[in-house]
């Protein structure tokens with residue numbers, strides 16, 4: 001338990017209906033009591049009972065009509081005594097309310113400190129703490145659901161179970177080693193290997209769900225590439241159904257990189273409209289082309305846009321050769337005009353690429369294109385079971401999976417249960433870092449510094 005009491009404005013900064021000042025720590029109730037004047041003080045009010053009253057300054061003068069409530073530890077968000085004041089949502093009044101609490105002995109909370117305390121006090125595990133951030137940052141309903149599944153404990157509980165099963169297997173392997181005179185190991189290699197295979201398979205399924213959750217939150221970066229005037233900006237506009245990028249018939253006018261975000265099937269798609277890739281006419285265009293080159297590699301999916309009303313040029317063929325080893329789709333645009341370039345023409349140079357025939361101008365063929373982009377990254381499976389996960393968590397789970405695979409390989413090759421056991425301890429370390437069983441302060445600092453103050 002912490003000895004100091006922290007306070008912060010937990011609602012967003014600016015004018016609003018109400019603002020909430022949250023105070024957490026051993027002195028929480030007394031501090032709020034000393035700036036609150038109601039029919040009864042908070043000390044005479046049962047926990048979780050809203051009390052009507054006034055926020056008062058040091059002289060006892062009322063400043064605002066407020067509601068106050070307190071929660072008794074450990075049944076609070078942080079696991080310690082928490083008191084909250086709901087004042088009117090003006091910047092000055094919320095600030096004054098917080099300052100008064102500080103003057104009575106509270107300390108300004110650091111970013112994410114309430115959630116950090118909830119984690120340290122055992123109210124939530126580290127997966128749930130990180131899910132709080134996911135909930136705050138969700139940009140689509142699907143992403144929100146993926147975070148709330150984790151907050152509910154779906155990821156943490158699964159990993160806790162797996163952790164204990166690995167621990168159990170690891171103990172059995174060790175017992176076998178500690179009593180070699182018994183001659184027979186407590187678990188034979190095949191049996192241990194089979195158990196490892198089961199862990200691997202189920203962790204693999206879980207990782208899939210985490211990757212989906214990651215996708216729902218972070219989305220896919222899509223670069224529109226192609227030579228000038230083929231309709232990249234028009235495609236971006238059509239996708240956004242609004243005209244932000246300049247559409248013009250003069251080649252090479254998209255001189256900079258324009259990016260916009262839209263959501264499809266809950267997945268945020270960052271669409272980047274690049275300058276035409278080709279020979280620059282001037283310096284400004286050269287910069288645009290250089291940026292387009294960078295985007296070509298930075299994006300996860302490239303959409304190569306072709307002007308279907310014209311024949312393929314040398315520049316088109318060059319670009320085709322460059323995108324062919326990268327993840328891409330081909331779009332034959334201007335299908336409202338007679339086509340000079342058809343799917344067959346494209347197949348001659350890119351035989352296995354997905355090809356879509358669209359008209360950016362008429363907004364035709366876009367649904368299938370977006371569908372393909374999402375499926376390329378997410379697979380054809382459902383996005384409904386996603387679990388919000390950070391890249392850190394995904395990395396640790398992948399490490400755990402690798403360690404399980406190494407352990408099984410060691411057994412299958414007859415390298416001995418001691419080698420298999422060492423790999424298992426690596427797997428356990430990874431899970432400990434995800435669940436927060438053994439984490440050091442720098443890691444917690446990194447995680448919680450991403451939160452806002454007051455969360």
Ligand code: GDP
Pocket residue numbers: 226227228229230231232233234235246247248249251252253254276333334335336337358359360361362
């Ligand atoms: P970018 O340089 O690749 O970004 O190309 P733009 O989007 O600026 O489009 C170049 C020209 O092609 C403009 O005159 C557009 O109106 C026209 N254009 C774009 N898409 C279509 C389409 O689907 N059909 C027709 N007929 N014209 C199009």
